[in-house]
Amino acid sequence: MVREPETVQTLNTKDRKQKGTKRERLTQKAIVSAAAGLFARNGFGATSLDDIAAALGATKGALYYHIKNKEEILRLIFLTVLTVSEEPLSRLVEADLPPAEKLRRAIEHQASTAADRSPAMTVFFREQAHLTGPFAKEILLRKKAYEWYFEQIIMEGQAAGAFQPDIDPKLATFGLLGMCNSLSQWYRPEGQFSPRQIATTFANMIVNGLTLLPSPLPGGDLKHKH
Numbered sequence: 001m002v003r004e005p006e007t008v009q010t011l012n013t014k015d016r017k018q019k020g021t022k023r024e025r026l027t028q029k030a031i032v033s034a035a036a037g038l039f040a041r042n043g044f045g046a047t048s049l050d051d052i053a054a055a056l057g058a059t060k061g062a063l064y065y066h067i068k069n070k071e072e073i074l075r076l077i078f079l080t081v082l083t084v085s086e087e088p089l090s091r092l093v094e095a096d097l098p099p100a101e102k103l104r105r106a107i108e109h110q111a112s113t114a115a116d117r118s119p120a121m122t123v124f125f126r127e128q129a130h131l132t133g134p135f136a137k138e139i140l141l142r143k144k145a146y147e148w149y150f151e152q153i154i155m156e157g158q159a160a161g162a163f164q165p166d167i168d169p170k171l172a173t174f175g176l177l178g179m180c181n182s183l184s185q186w187y188r189p190e191g192q193f194s195p196r197q198i199a200t201t202f203a204n205m206i207v208n209g210l211t212l213l214p215s216p217l218p219g220g221d222l223k224h225k226h
Contacts, residue, residue, distance in 0.1 A: 026056060026058050026062055026063075026065075026066065027066065028066040028067065028076070030056060031052065031056065031063060031066055031067060031073060032073055032076045032077055032080065033119075034052055034055045034056050035047070035052045035070075035073045035074075035077070036077050036118075036119040036120045036123055037055070037119045038051055038052060038055060039074070039077070039119070039122075039123045039127060040119035040120075040122040040123050040126075041119075043127075044070070044074060044123070044127045044130045045130065047070070048070075049063055049069075049070055052070075052073070071130065071131065071132065071135060072135070074123070074127060074130055074131060074135075075131060075135045075138070075139065077120050077123050077124065078123075078124060078128070078131070078139050078142075079139075079142070080120060081120050081121060081124040082139075082142050082143070082146060085109075085113050085146065086145075086146055086149070088105075088109050089106055089109065089146070089149035089150075090149065092105055092106050092109075092149070092153070093149055093152050093153060098160075098162065099153055099154075099156045099157030099160055099162050099163065100157060100162055100163075100207050100211065102153045102156070102157075103150075103153045103154065103157065103203075103206070103207055103210070104203045104207050105203075106149065106150055106153055107176055107180060107199065107202055107203040107206055107207070108196075108199040108200065108202075108203050109199075110176070110177065110180040110181070110199075111180045111183060111195065111198055111199035111202050111203075112195045112196070112199050113180075114180050114181045114182070114183035114184045114187070115183045115184075115187045115195035115198065115199075117189060121184070122184075125181065125184035125185075126184075147170075147173050147174075147177065150169075150172075150173040150176065150177070151169040151170055151173050154167075154169040154172055154173065154210065155169050157210065162211065163210040163211060164210055164211070167210060172206075172210065175206075176202075176206050179202055179205075179206070180199075180202060183195075183198065
């Protein structure tokens with residue numbers, strides 16, 4: 001059985017305003033979590049290492065024991081999101097399910113992921129332009145590997161005669177990811193539709209659009225493939 005996709009969760013740092021409260025141990029995970037919250041709220045460019053250190057009750061110098069610079073923190077946020085998001089897709093590809101059901105669940109997972117308003121997800125969909133050099137290349141390659149899960153499912157459906165054979169899997173993947181990822185721009189939790197309702201609608205549109213229909217016979221009858 002395929003488990004429900006996970007939602008990216010970040011470590012919540014607590015405000016310590018009372019004297020005598022023990023400061024949280026400084027770790028890379030704590031730094032990434034605090035930075036995700038600041039990047040999501042203020043933007044990557046407007047957040048300094050001093051801001052991150054202050055949020056953790058630490059000094060900037062202490063951060064350098066765990067990270068090299070601010071861009072490395074951004075890289076770690078992206079890798080965390082991709083790792084958590086990939087897990088359900090890797091299980092789906094290997095699952096004993098019809099290709100149409102695999103694709104439906106993959107689309108529902110992606111739509112729900114894009115609608116996630118956690119700080120890490122907000123940063124993921126908004127701040128990639130700040131990754132440069134080897135970091136940018138690394139994330140690009142990871143994203144291509146992520147897209148490959150969808151392409152595999154579509155190709156499996158085409159090989160099984162379930163999906164239209166003349167549709168390019170890569171192009172179809174670009175289309176469905178563009179549709180799902182647009183939620184990161186316009187979805188609002190207080191809006192009319194829930195993430196599940198939106199995900200189901202998107203899945204119906206895409207899966208039905210790819211499904212190979214029976215061929216018409218003379219006289220208007222349909223020939224069903226067995």
